[in-house]
Amino acid sequence: MGNDAQTPDAAASVDFEQVQSTARFQELRKRHRSFVFPMAAVFLLWYFAYVLLADYAVDFMSTKVWGNINVGLILGLLQFISTFAITGWYVSYSNRKLDPIAAEIRHEIEGHEFDKDGNIVTGVTK
Amino acid sequence: MIGIATAVDVADLKETTLLNMGIFGLFVAVTMVIVLRASRNNKTAADYYAAGRSFTGSQNGTAIAGDYLSAASFLGITGAIAINGYDGFMYSIGFLVAWLVALLLVAELLRNTGKFTMADVLSFRLKQRPVRIAAAISTLAVCFFYLLAQMAGAGSLISLLLGISDWGGQALIIIVVGALMIMYVLIGGMKGTTWVQIIKAILLIAGAAVMTFWVLAIYGFNLSSLLGAAVETSGNPAVLNPGLQYGKTETSKLDFMSLGLALVLGTAALPHVLMRFYTVPTAKEARKSVVWSIWLIGLFYLFTLVLGYGAAALVGADTIKSAPGGVNSAAPLLAFYLGGPLLLGFISAVAFATILAVVAGLTITAAASFAHDIYASVISKGKADADTEVKVARRTVVVIGVLAILGGIFANGQNVAFLVALAFAVAASANLPTIVYSLFWRRFTTQGAVWSMYGGLGSAIILIIFSPVVSGGATSMIKDANFALFPLSNPGIVSIPLAFLLGWLGTILDKNREDSAKQAEMEVRSLTGVGAEKAVDH
Numbered sequence: 279m280g281n282d283a284q285t286p287d288a289a290a291s292v293d294f295e296q297v298q299s300t301a302r303f304q305e306l307r308k309r310h311r312s313f314v315f316p317m318a319a320v321f322l323l324w325y326f327a328y329v330l331l332a333d334y335a336v337d338f339m340s341t342k343v344w345g346n347i348n349v350g351l352i353l354g355l356l357q358f359i360s361t362f363a364i365t366g367w368y369v370s371y372s373n374r375k376l377d378p379i380a381a382e383i384r385h386e387i388e389g390h391e392f393d394k395d396g397n398i399v400t401g402v403t404k
Numbered sequence: 405m406i407g408i409a410t411a412v413d414v415a416d417l418k419e420t421t422l423l424n425m426g427i428f429g430l431f432v433a434v435t436m437v438i439v440l441r442a443s444r445n446n447k448t449a450a451d452y453y454a455a456g457r458s459f460t461g462s463q464n465g466t467a468i469a470g471d472y473l474s475a476a477s478f479l480g481i482t483g484a485i486a487i488n489g490y491d492g493f494m495y496s497i498g499f500l501v502a503w504l505v506a507l508l509l510v511a512e513l514l515r516n517t518g519k520f521t522m523a524d525v526l527s528f529r530l531k532q533r534p535v536r537i538a539a540a541i542s543t544l545a546v547c548f549f550y551l552l553a554q555m556a557g558a559g560s561l562i563s564l565l566l567g568i569s570d571w572g573g574q575a576l577i578i579i580v581v582g583a584l585m586i587m588y589v590l591i592g593g594m595k596g597t598t599w600v601q602i603i604k605a606i607l608l609i610a611g612a613a614v615m616t617f618w619v620l621a622i623y624g625f626n627l628s629s630l631l632g633a634a635v636e637t638s639g640n641p642a643v644l645n646p647g648l649q650y651g652k653t654e655t656s657k658l659d660f661m662s663l664g665l666a667l668v669l670g671t672a673a674l675p676h677v678l679m680r681f682y683t684v685p686t687a688k689e690a691r692k693s694v695v696w697s698i699w700l701i702g703l704f705y706l707f708t709l710v711l712g713y714g715a716a717a718l719v720g721a722d723t724i725k726s727a728p729g730g731v732n733s734a735a736p737l738l739a740f741y742l743g744g745p746l747l748l749g750f751i752s753a754v755a756f757a758t759i760l761a762v763v764a765g766l767t768i769t770a771a772a773s774f775a776h777d778i779y780a781s782v783i784s785k786g787k788a789d790a791d792t793e794v795k796v797a798r799r800t801v802v803v804i805g806v807l808a809i810l811g812g813i814f815a816n817g818q819n820v821a822f823l824v825a826l827a828f829a830v831a832a833s834a835n836l837p838t839i840v841y842s843l844f845w846r847r848f849t850t851q852g853a854v855w856s857m858y859g860g861l862g863s864a865i866i867l868i869i870f871s872p873v874v875s876g877g878a879t880s881m882i883k884d885a886n887f888a889l890f891p892l893s894n895p896g897i898v899s900i901p902l903a904f905l906l907g908w909l910g911t912i913l914d915k916n917r918e919d920s921a922k923q924a925e926m927e928v929r930s931l932t933g934v935g936a937e938k939a940v941d942h
Contacts, residue, residue, distance in 0.1 A: 292934070294925035306931055311844075314508040322668065325501045329664045332494055332646035333657040340645035345628030346635065350490055350646050357497045358702055364504055365698050372691065380932045387934045 292387050306379040313371055321364055328353055421566050423745055427753035432584060435603055435757075439588055439596035446593045449790040450937065452797065453520040453772045454682040455595040457937060461689040463602060465696020468680050470601030471765045472499075472671075472697065473608055473704055475557050475732075475758045476824050481705070482738075483731035485712020487721050489634070489643030491650050491660075492712055496705035498664050502671035503701065505836075507694040510672045513843050513930040515681045515690035519937060521769075522678045523777040526838050526857075529922035530850040533782055538857040540777035542834035543675040545861060546827045547770035548811075550676075551763055551804070553823035555582065555812025557732075558759045564729030565736060565752040575813045581756070582809035585763045589771070589801045594683060597764045604761040607754050609700060612707040615735075615751075618742050619714035630710065633717035643716060659892045663825060666896030670828030673835035676769040687933045714738055763808060771800040818881055822873040825894055826864065833860030833899040837907045843930060845911075849918050852911030860903030867895035 297303055331339055332350060339350035446452055459467070477499065484492030518524035523539035558581050559574045568574055588596055623629040635641050642648055650660035671677065681690045715724065715734040718741050727733040739751040775797035780788045788796075837856045841848040868874065873893045876886035892898075929935060 292925075292928075294928045295921055297928045298924040303928065303931075307927070310931060318505065318508050321501065321504050325498075325668060326661075326664070328497070329494070329661060332490075333650065333660055336645060336647045336651055340642075345626075346631035346644060347628055348644055351493075351631075351644070354490075354493055354497055357501060358706065361501055361504060361698065362702060365507060365695055368507060369691065369695055376931075377688065383928075384932045384934050387932075 297383065297387065300383075302379060303383060306376065306383065309375050309379070313368070313375075317364060317368065321360065324360060325357065328357055423749040424565055424752040427749045428756045431603075431607075431753055431757050432760075435588070435600045438599045438603070439592035442595040442599055443591045443593065446595065449520070449776075449794050451595070452593040452794045453679075453768070453776070455593070455598055457683060457685045458595075459598060459683045459689075461684055461692025462696050464598070464680060464684050464689070464693040466605045466700060467598045467601040467683075468677060468693055468697040469609070469700040469704070470603075470605030470761050471676060471680060472701060473605065473758070474554060474762045474824075475561060475755055476553070477704075478608060478612070478708070478758060479561070479732040479735050479755060481708045482711045482715060483724065483734035484649070485709065486715035486719070486724055486734035486738075487731055488649040489638075489713075489716070490646045491648050493709055494646065494650075494660070494664075495667070496708055498667035499671065500698070500702050500705055502668045503694060503698045505669065506672035506677070507691070507698065509843070510678070510839060511681050511690045511694045512687035514678060514839075515684065515687045516933045516936045517843075517926055517930045518682065520679070520682060520776050521773050522673075522675050522835065522839075523773065523781075526842055526853060528842065529918055529926045530842065530848075530853055535850060535853050535857075536777045536781050538854055539835075539838075540773045542830065542857055542861050543773040543777075544770055545834075545865075546675055546830050547766045547773075547804075548807075549823045549830065550674075550827040551766045551770075551808045552811045552815055553827070554759050554763050554766070555808050556815035556818065556823075558756075558812060559816030561729065561732065561755060561759070564727065564733050565755065569728065571816070574816055578812040578816065579809055581760060581763070582805050582812065585760055585767060585808075586802060586805035588760070588764045589768050589805075590798055594679075594768055597761075597768050598680075598683060600757075600764055601761045604754070604757045605700065608758060609704055609707075611739075611751055611754050612704060612711065615714075615739060615742060615747070616707040616710045619710050619718070619738075622714075622718070627710075630713055630717060634713040637717050637720050643713075655891050658897065659894055662892050662894035662897035665900055666825065666829040666832045666894055668832075669836050669900060670830075670832035670896075673831040673839055674827070675773065675831070675835070676765045679769045679772065680765075687936070711735060711738060718742075767801055767804050767808070770804050771797045774800045822868070822893060826868050829868075829894060829896040829899060830861055830864045832896055833864045833903040834858075835860075836900075837904045841907050841911075842926075846923055846927075847911060848907070849911045849914040849916060851914040851916070852907045852909075855910030856903045856907030859906040860899055863899040863902050864895045867892075867898060871895065 331353065339348065339353070341349045343349060343352060445456065450456055481492055481496050484495060514525050517528050522543055523536045526539045527535040555578060558578055562568050562574050562577045566577070568577065588600055592599070619630065623633065631644055634643055650656045681693065684690050684693055712734065715738040719734065719737045724731065724734045724737060727737060736748055736751055736755070740748040775793050779796045780786065780793045834857045837860065838853045841852065841856070867890045870887060870889040871893050872880060872888045872891070874880060874888070875882045876888035
């Protein structure tokens with residue numbers, strides 16, 4: 279066994295290929311990827327669009343909108359807002375769509391559950 | 405504006421030296437007590453490297469902010485905005501947006517599949533030896549570049565804050581900073597280091613918040629008036645527009661693209677950031693860590709926007725540039741203008757604490773990587789027990805600390821600011837492609853990982869050697885020679901796509917297939933957290 283990164287007792291005898299092929303795991307994988315990949319693509323594109331504008335559309339970015347506030351500053355602050363928004367969205371998505379399935383599969387394999395600090399609540403003792 | 409110019413007299417700064425030292429001394433004393441208390445439970449490898457996985461998401465998130473908001477962020481970005489206006493602000497956007505990569509693609513999956521180091525994850529389903537060695541070399545390279553930049557920065561910071569301008573005096577301070585750091589890491593391990601980072605992050609963000617509020621109050625909480633005052637003092641309306649620093653030539657525009665790419669893709673692959681995710685008990689807490697750090701770091705960079713333009717308006721770019729420490733003096737000079745010696749003393753002490761906390765985090769990461777990846781897994785082939793491994797890690801801390809001190813003294817006065825950008829470029833090139841491929845691409849093989857890591861690391865370093873930051877320009881490290889064959893100062897735009905390409909090419913040309921059972925195990929573990937190490941009870 280090349281990998282020593284895990285506690286051997288918890289899941290040593292599990293047939294992971296079998297778990298991987300279950301519909302429930304495939305659903306978890308699909309839900310995870312169908313959120314994180316498009317979201318990563320969107321924010322990277324939005325960030326590089328911003329960098330390109332700052333680099334090559336200086337006149338547009340320098341357009342004053344309100345007082346001394348220009349388009350560049352507004353787009354820059356929107357980068358902050360979009361980062362905060364994506365963060366919030368991902369957390370709520372994980373809580374609703376990912377964590378319940380992940381916990382179910384983990385529970386089944388390990389035969390015990392953890393509280394929010396990761397301590398074992400029931401079942402196998404350490 | 406004449407009254408303001410005399411209000412910030414650089415000569416006055418030296419009179420506050422004793423006060424600065426006093427506040428910094430207090431910080432050291434308080435954190436040392438906490439580190440000593442934290443060290444009581446340092447028994448196992450999980451205690452030493454990962455603080456017994458006992459921190460909460462919010463604590464770890466604060467520590468990540470403490471680790472990430474280096475002196476370069478605080479002094480550097482405030483100064484960059486004060487001098488170059490909008491272009492300085494663009495740095496902070498890259499530094500913040502980058503955390504979405506960590507949140508969406510890396511943090512939780514990494515926490516679920518690894519134990520102590522980045523190499524744990526990268527070598528999970530590939531051949532241990534070659535992948536671990538490559539990951540450890542890249543970890544050590546990133547830590548070394550970052551560490552050197554911080555230590556050299558400590559020297560120039562001291563010339564400003566303590567009024568020590570002779571080489572010997574600065575060398576002495578670098579030795580003191582290095583020795584303190586070694587003590588923190590040796591005694592406190594990850595737990596002590598984390599507490600130092602938490603305290604420092606709170607002080608830094610609180611200090612910046614007070615100054616931001618103060619500056620905004622001067623301008624009636626009207627951002628537009630503040631910007632107007634910055635334009636008036638500088639006499640240049642272009643400080644509000646992009647392009648002052650990077651818009652000069654087509655090459656400099658491309659350079660900014662390259663830097664942006666490295667910042668956004670490098671952050672989530674910095675080994676000292678990755679290692680922080682192991683200090684929490686579950687993937688959910690790792691997620692919370694990133695959420696906390698995104699809020700704190702985002703808030704902080706919004707403060708630096710106000711502070712930078714505040715310094716431009718109230719202190720003035722000319723005063724900043726002529727002060728010892730140059731661009732980096734914008735934030736301290738603004739503090740002095742606002743709150744006199746006391747606020748300057750506080751901000752200076754925070755800047756010191758920042759360097760101390762960041763070098764401590766880098767050192768423990770490098771030591772863990774050497775002891776866990778090179779010594780335990782490669783040299784002793786997994787036969788070393790955990791006690792021996794921790795012993796090796798502690799010795800490595802001393803070696804790295806001494807190297808950092810020597811490097812810092814040697815690099816003091818050299819223009820090594822590019823090293824931070826290089827660290828991000830190496831992380832984005834050598835680490836990120838392999839992290840992403842091994843987590844999300846079933847077919848990925850050892851050959852792909854090795855090609856990508858060495859290709860990314862090698863190309864980033866070779867390109868920087870042949871870039872204008874090393875030779876040929878007025879601000880180069882070596883001014884007398886010119887072997888700058890590569891026109892850009894940031895290698896990312898070439899080395900990052902190259903590393904992704906090599907990872908793909910190495911994989912499809914690999915005749916060997918990896919173990920599909922291992923792939924299944926990694927995928928199931930990464931998404932569900934099955935079998936991941938939990939908190940250590942004491």
